[in-house]
Amino acid sequence: MLAVASIQNWHLHQMDVNNAFLNGDLEEDVYTELPQGLREQDQFKGKVCKLKKSLYGLKQASRMWYVKLTESLLANGFTQSKADYSIFLTETKGNLVVVIMYVDDIVVGSINLDAVVSVKQMLKSLFKMKDLGPLQYFLGLEINRIDVGIHVLQRKYCLELLKEEGFDECKPAKTPSSVKQVLSANQGDPYQDIGHFKHLLGQLQYLNSTRPDITFAVQQLCQFQDSPTTMHYKAFKRVFRYLKGSPS
Template identity: 40%
Template sequence: MCLHTYQLHQAPRAWYATLSTFLLKNGYRRGTIDKTLFIKKDKHDIILVQVYVDDIIFGSTKKSWCDEFEALMKSRFQMSSMGELTFFLGLQVKQKADGIFISQDKYVAEILKKFDFVNVKTASTPIETQKPLVKDEEASDVDVHLYRSMIGSLMYLTASRPDIMFAVCACSRFQVTPKTSHLSAVKRIFRYLKGKPKLGLWYPRVSSFDLEAYSDSDYAGANLDRKSTTGGCQFLGRRLISWQCKKQTIVATSTTEAEYVAAASCCGQVLWIQNQMLDYGFNFMNTKIYIDNESTICIVKNPVYHSKTKHIAIRHHFIRDAYEKKLIQVLKIHTDDNVADLLTKAFDVSRFQFLVVSIGMINP
């Protein structure tokens, strides 16, 4: 697939209406989930046109279709061609014969320089295992604006760096009154980035094309309020396409409840991806969701267990409905093989590195 970028010079709202009408007249159809996506396909090939404000990314399985689209757009709009996609919204894209590599090492270099971490000792992991973050009210206050600025910069980096996702989310919970211990934890993330600036996501050209997901939770992992952390990641073959790390809104009363809430969150993301993939012409039914908790799987599958879940909010139970409709299937996986673990807790170096490689992150 060839990927290219274009930049339009018209005012966003004004040209979007014109652009969509123009594309629809020329054989494209608008995406049902994403209204800024336009698609044209036949039995063998497909072209995708993604509009983002005043930029367009387009890619096709057939190079001649890219050329035709380019000519079509130039015939109607005042545009400037940016050529093959190499950089977009801070993401660096390297298109190779055997796959695509996405990273943000230029952005990493920028924030290391901005916050004066160019000449520091590196860290092997982004967060310590022995020192959980707590309120630490006796410690000194730190500059709240600096702390928030550092967190904001790191948040943007999680678009291509799931390896720092958990650490950034953990530190972001202390933005109201950050203390020296919290700033020290944020600095550790920067020191980790100093040692691994070029790490990115590898999307191999040759891989299976089945949708699968991994769900996990860390029971009562948040020391502030004893809420659990949800972790989830979704793959197309061995290509990581989506990942989540979020503190749960409830205080779970058991490991099973925390895992069930995490599984429901993962299921919601899977259903969204299924609908999105329908636009591309792929129907993913019975998507596998791997869970490392046997009781959670039983609750999803077996109505006998439902009396034990009356205290769980109704909104989480749609996962049962998805299972009954055969939209998903839930499978047991050993904790050691659950890659969503990376998004729920801190690890020692060996386990952390194993998980980073397992989700498809490499150094170019």
């Protein structure tokens, strides 16, 4: 969508749904314990609450919110994309309007600003929403309008990742991988926390969106995610040290 918006000079606006999961309607009977202060009273002992709406923490919550939003958009003239079910299309005032959603984050795009405003007003009439104005930050991506299109970077995401893993004070490396080191499955001792290793891989793979300079190093590490060793984690640390020297 960012590529199309850049080429067609679309307006992109962002909205955030307040307490999105509370909008979902439950299809089955779900019961929960009474709040602690209430269940201690004699007249409520042995009783439970029957939920009418979904709550945060329920396994059904995210699915029911998705169903609720989808049904609401379809009922208001939108068509759901068959290529990506998080994309919805409609025509307002003779202009194509695209809506993309990720949980409670929604982006509305069109070449016509009045069409964008019209769709935003429609969404506000359906759900309690916060209008965040022109798109600036979405899922770790910083979106900046420039004269020749749209500039996307992940500097904030990168800095937060470095701080989370304790590399915010490390010594920077000049390259993301060593030209002398060839990784293999038999190097070093087994790395104990495989889940943590895979978690780091996922975060770096998402960073590849705007950092092709680390793609090769990350791809090499992905080959050993099922049985990583201490040498592989050492190679991981070099990628982070490289990012420390150039976080954007």
